[in-house]
Amino acid sequence: MIVNIPNPRLFGARKIVQLRNISAPIRQHATWDAENQVFTSWDESVLGAEPTIEELESSYVSTVKSVYSAKLAEKRYEVEIGGVLINGVPVKTDRISQMLLNGAVSFVGKRPTSTIKWKAGNGAFVELNSAQIDAIGVAVAEHVQNCFSREAELAALIDSAATVADLSAIDSQIINFSY
Numbered sequence: 001m002i003v004n005i006p007n008p009r010l011f012g013a014r015k016i017v018q019l020r021n022i023s024a025p026i027r028q029h030a031t032w033d034a035e036n037q038v039f040t041s042w043d044e045s046v047l048g049a050e051p052t053i054e055e056l057e058s059s060y061v062s063t064v065k066s067v068y069s070a071k072l073a074e075k076r077y078e079v080e081i082g083g084v085l086i087n088g089v090p091v092k093t094d095r096i097s098q099m100l101l102n103g104a105v106s107f108v109g110k111r112p113t114s115t116i117k118w119k120a121g122n123g124a125f126v127e128l129n130s131a132q133i134d135a136i137g138v139a140v141a142e143h144v145q146n147c148f149s150r151e152a153e154l155a156a157l158i159d160s161a162a163t164v165a166d167l168s169a170i171d172s173q174i175i176n177f178s179y
Contacts, residue, residue: 057163064167068158068174075177076151083121084143086136090121093140104128105137146179 081094091097108114108130118128118136128136154173161167 061161061164061167064164065158065161068167068170069155072151072154072158072174072177075174076147079177080144080147084139086139089126091136091140092121093143098140098144101133101137101140104133108133150177150179 083093084091104116104118108116112130115127115129116133117125118133119125154170154177157170157173158167161170
């Protein structure tokens with residue numbers, strides 16, 4: 001049964017404007033008045049009773065949380081692989097460099113008197129002993145762990161947000177991600 005909505009503004013047009021592009025059930029089973037940006041009818045047989053403003057807000061907040069969570073993971077990854085300065089020397093922290101560094105740490109752990117040639121982030125080769133390679137390995141591991149720890153803190157804030165305003169307050173912390 002198609003129900004004509006006597007007061008389309010009751011649907012909270014400001015929220016629906018944002019929902020109309022992401023909510024397939026609404027797009028397929030409701031009539032959208034683009035000029036006035038409101039729903040004018042609703043198919044109750046498919047969608048059930050007319051949603052309340054609270055239900056629409058909850059659906060929208062859930063969607064925004066997903067977007068913010070993805071944005072946060074992307075930003076953490078960007079910082080994680082962005083490199084670090086260790087005693088003024090740039091060290092790459094991309095995933096391949098992390099793997100190579102772990103191999104170097106393992107190698108000097110088995111052969112403590114060995115030295116290795118390491119290519120720094122600026123392209124210069126440096127000779128490192130066991131203690132130096134261990135120190136770099138620890139510094140990079142701390143950097144990576146700090147990135148994940150900060151992501152976990154911000155993810156908890158996203159999860160606990162109840163409104164879009166709460167989420168907006170977290171946005172600058174994501175944009176300026178640091179630990």
